Amino acid sequence: MTTIPADPVATYRVQLTPDFAFAEVAGILDHLVSLGISHLYLSPILAAMPGSTHGYDWCPPARIxxxxxxADGYRLLRAHARAVGxxxxxxxxxxxxxxxxxxxxEWWADVLRHGSDSEYADYFDLDTDFxxxxxxxxxxxxxxxxxxxxVSDGELWLGDRYLPTADGTLRxxxxxxxxxxxxxxxxxxFDSRQIGYRRFLAVNELAALRQEVPEVYEATHAWLRELAADDLFDGVRVDHLDGLTDPIGYCRRLRADIGDRLLYVEKGLSVGEHLDPALPVDGTTGYEQLRLIESAFTAPSGAVELSEVYQRITGDVGDGDELNARAAALRHVTLVDMFSDRLRRTTALFARSAPEVPVHNVQQAVATMxxxxxLARPGYPSSNPVVLETxxxxxxENPSMADGLDVLARAFASPERAPQAVARLGEAVAAVSAKAIEDIGYHRTSRLVSANELGxxxxxxxxNRDEFHGTLAARARDWPRxxxxxxxxxxxxxxxxxxxxAVIAQIPQRWxxxxxxLWQVAPPPHAPTAYFLLQNLIGVWPDSGTPGAxxxxxxxxxxxxAMREAQLISSWTAVDDxxxxxxxxWIDRLLTGTPADLISDLVAVIAEPARDESISRKTLSLLMPGVGDVYQGTQWWDDSLTDPDNRRPVDYRRSGDDAHGLDHPKARMIATALAVRRRHPDCFGPGGGYAGxxxxxPSGIHVIAFTxxxxxxxxxxxxxxxxxxxxxxxxxxxxxxxxxLPPGVWRDAATGADHHGSVTADAVFGDRPAVVLERL
Known part of the structure; x- marks a missing residue:
């Protein structure tokens, strides 16, 4: 039996479905071994709503x-995985x-039948004050x-939704x-703003749980403790940490339950924001690193030039000040339209701590904040100075709100003053930002849509170079796992x-x-929407030819x-067919004739540089401080867009003539990088060093390098x-x-060639986009 590394080498994320379940995952283990993967990273494994393809709509009682x-299938997968390390x-x-x-x-059904008298009423964040x-x-x-x-077969239904009824009411x-x-x-x-339960973001089908209630934590985590007792997992990833009332308290309880196993949290961090050291975790799932890599591969001068054509086509300004103003306005509209329950309840908690201030003034301050x-979520101890500055x-900026804002300032300055209010505001910020910015805003603005991404x-x-290397040096010190x-x-x-x-920013004039x-030969019906979609179409356009069916x-x-998320010309609740x-x-007009030829010509220019940069990015992600996560199928080229497109089944038969699936430039580079990681564990785990x-x-700016x-x-x-x-x-x-090169002789991990002293990129790279050298 091969030993599982104590410090992960790399994770491999698998999306489980009834068609790709534990048994099927066992079938790809040899392929993952050939890549050098050390840890499977599974999507939720609990029983979920019928037909679920993602597992985030799990349902009680909590069971595999x-x-x-x-449970038997999971144990068998665990045994097979452990056997291969x-x-x-x-x-x-x-x-x-x-x-x-x-x-x-059954919990939710009981709440609907019995209301606040249900034994499960405290499990949910309910609001009956209407x-x-x-x-x-x-x-x-x-x-x-x-x-x-x-009424059908003795049950009450709204369309295809079953409505539980109290005893004796269905006469x-x-x-x-x-x-x-x-x-x-x-x-x-849906738009009445009378929402009786806290939802996950603004999704009606997902109800939030109160993990701060001990009985809720026990009911939702007993299964995990049982697996821990039998040593059936090696780590945990916590979904949407910032949606919890008390993230730090929750993580402390979870850490006590899982011991020294890996503990990761899905949490966004804004630019310059750091993960709070009070969290007893091994780090985030890595969106802040995605941002760092993405920004390092985006041409600064090109981004500036793209602002001009973006404004010319859409009429919108894409600079920082304008985007900040639009983001604040969009958050406010989203807060009022979709999260009025958060606003009202957060206001009530702050007002309770300062009865001398009119409630309306407090509400204005809460909404403005x-x-x-x-920040991704105010309320973490280390972020309080930034919150007070904000x-x-x-x-x-708003002198008329001074008394209301003072209420917030006193609460954040003295956390014991109104802890529930601070927690509610933090959760509301996370929810509103996710919906307003990531869902709506990122489908509206389109100066360069590769930057419209999580993190x-x-x-x-x-x-710039200093930010890149400085951030990674800090990560090596603080969050090496x-x-x-x-x-x-x-x-x-x-x-x-x-x-x-992103390569578009390198050819702004040609773009x-x-x-x-295109706007002349195929005028679009709505320019902002068309400009957004055109960039995405370029992203999935085949290297040669035109898109097929x-x-x-x-x-x-x-x-x-995308159109419904953006809410400019259509929406989920008011579809404009x-x-x-x-x-x-209009999209179909782009797929044939002159428009298709024009797009194909541009793709021919950027396809190969993009492939090279994709391999460069992958190499950095696996060897920079932290642990690289390979999403299913991305060891090969992957042209996926947002979900559900990116959750399509992966064809693991694409390996061609190589039984291990390594006859692909990305897969080969992954295997090379992870083999180097395994040969030098002291360099990549806790205590490992990093130097830019x-x-x-004249062309040195084209190379990113570190040791x-x-x-x-x-x-x-x-x-x-x-x-x-x-x-x-x-x-x-x-x-x-x-x-x-630092002193010594350095051997290329892929070719075996030796180098020393100062070497040109041509000599080291040849026609490759990335290299990994080991000192002899």
């Missing part, structure tokens, strides 16, 4: 999903559960239509309306799609000509989702990768970039 293979990291979902089908959620004490469920259309309400001969009127809940329009927050700034910000699409993500089940675009789109020409169908589905069809017709290497020469060393500080591994590859092709261009 029979559809995935059940691969550990398992479990994705757990403490923040919410699925409530669409009450037949499969007049009659009933629980308001925002499950109706805007016009409040109840025509789909019916023979009673009409559906009469039965509904007798319940402890009320059905209200949520709309203007720059409040002070808002006070200067990233269109405000600052680039990073934290994950580094490039693609996940939640990213808006796969790493390869983003890499190609401008293409856009202006499969890509066309996938892109149509993506375009519909005519507007959507007009855009889809500054390349010289990794052991506790003695001596570098043992040097990693070098090319960036801005469009003008840095193999040959003479690379002769003008010089890499100063």
């Amino acid at each position: 999903s029979p559809e995935l293979g059940g 691969i550990g398992i990291i479990l994705d757990i979902v403490p923040n919410h559960l699925g409530v669409f089908d009450s037949h499969h959620n 007049g009659d004490g009933a629980l308001c469920l925002p499950w109706l259309s805007a016009d409040g239509d109840l025509s789909s309400l019916r 023979p001969g009673a009409t559906p309306d009469e039965v509904l009127a007798a319940q402890r809940y009320r059905l209200v329009p 949520i709309s203007g927050a720059r 409040i002070a700034r808002l006070r200067v 990233c910000t269109p405000l600052a699409p680039t990073a 934290a994950l580094t993500a490039l693609s996940t089940h939640d990213t808006k675009r796969s790493e390869d799609v983003r890499a190609r789109i 401008t000509v293409l856009v202006l020409t 499969t890509v066309r169908a996938r892109f149509h589905a993506y375009a519909r989702k 005519a507007a959507e069809s007009a855009i889809l017709d 290497v500054v390349c010289r020469g 990794r060393g052991g506790a003695d500080g001596e570098p043992q591994v040097l990693v070098a990768a090319i960036r801005l590859a469009h003008t840095f092709r193999a040959g003479s261009a690379r002769e003008h970039a010089v890499i100063p």
Whole structure:
């Protein structure tokens, strides 16, 4: 039996479905071994709502999903993985559960039957303060239509949604309306702002849980303790940490339950924000690293030039000040329209701590703070100085809100003053930002959509060398086991799609000509939407030829989702079929004739540089401080867009003639990088060193390089990768970039060639985009 490394080498994320369950995962273990993967990273394994393809809508009682293979199937997978030296990291979902089908959620069904008298009422974050004490469920259309309400086989239904009824209320001969009127809940329009339960973000089918209640924690984590007792997993990934009322307290309880196993948290960090050291975790799932890599491969001058064509086409300004103003306004609208329950309840808690201040003034301050927050979630101890600075700034900008903002300032300055209010505000900021910025905003703004990604910000699409190396040196010191993500089940675009789109910033003038020409030969029906979609279409366009029927169908589905998320010409709650069809017709016009030829010509220019940069990014992600996470299928080229496109089944038969699946440049580089990691564990785990290497020469800016060393500080591994590859092709261009190697002889891990002293990029790279050297 091969030993599972105590410090992960790399993780491999698998999306489990009934068609790709524990048994099927066991079938790819040999392939993962060939890549060098040390840990499987599984999507949620608990039983979920019928038909679920993701598992985040799990339902009680908490038990391993029979559809995935059940407890026995999981134990067998664990045994097979352990036999080949691969550990398992479990994705757990403490923040919410699925409530669409009450037949499969006994807790939620009991709450609907008995209201606040239910034994499970305290499990959920309920709100019955709308007049009659009933629980308001925002499950109706805007016009409040109840025509789909019916009684069938002794049960009350709203369309295909089962509505549990209190004992004795479903009397023979009673009409559906009469039965509904007798319940402890009320059905209200989705836009009524009368929401009786805290949802996950604004998703009606996912109800938030109160993990701060001991009984809730026990009911949702007993299964995990049982697995820990039998040593059946090696780590945990916590979904949506910032949705919990007390993230630090929760992580402390979880740490006590799982011992010294790996503990990762899914948590966004804004630019310059750091993970709070009070969290007893091994790090985040790596979106902040995604941003760092993305920004390092985006041409600064090109991003500036793209602002001009973006404004010319859409009429919007894409600079930082304008984007900040639009982001604050969008957060405010989203807060009022979708999260009025958060606003009202947060206001009430702050007002309770300062009865002398009018409630309206407090509400204004709370809304302004949520709309203007720059942190992913205020309320962590280490972030309080930044929060107080933000409040002070808002006070200067809004002198009429001074007394309300002072209430917030006192609460954050003295956490014991109003801890529940601070927690509620932090959770609201996380929810509103996720919906307003990541869902709506990232589908509206489109200066360069590769920067519209989780962890990233269109405000600052680039990073300089000092920020890059300084951030990684700090990570090596503080969070050496934290994950580094490039693609996940939640990213808006796969790493390869983003890499190609980012190359547009290296050819801004050519891009401008293409856009202006397309706008002449195929005028779009709505310019902002078309400009956004065109970049994404470029990202998935085949290297040669034009998109076939499969890509066309996938892109149509993506375009519909993007239009509805953006809420400019259509939305999920007010679908405009005519507007959507007009855009889809325009897309189809781009797929043939002159428009297709023009797009194919541009793709021919950027495809190879994008492939090179994708391999460069992957190499860095695996060898920079932290632990690289490989999302399913991204060991090969992957042209996925946002979910559900990025959760399509992976064809593991694509390995071709190589039984191990390594006959692909990305897969080969992954195997090379991880083999080096395994040969030098002291350089990559806790205590390992990091130092940036500054390349010289007129083209030195095209190379990112760093060394990794052991506790003695001596570098043992040097990693070098090319960036801005469009003008840095193999040959003479690379002769003008010089890499100063540290003392000693350095051997290429892939070719075996030896190097020493100062060497040109041409000599080290040849026609490759990245190299890994080991000191002899």
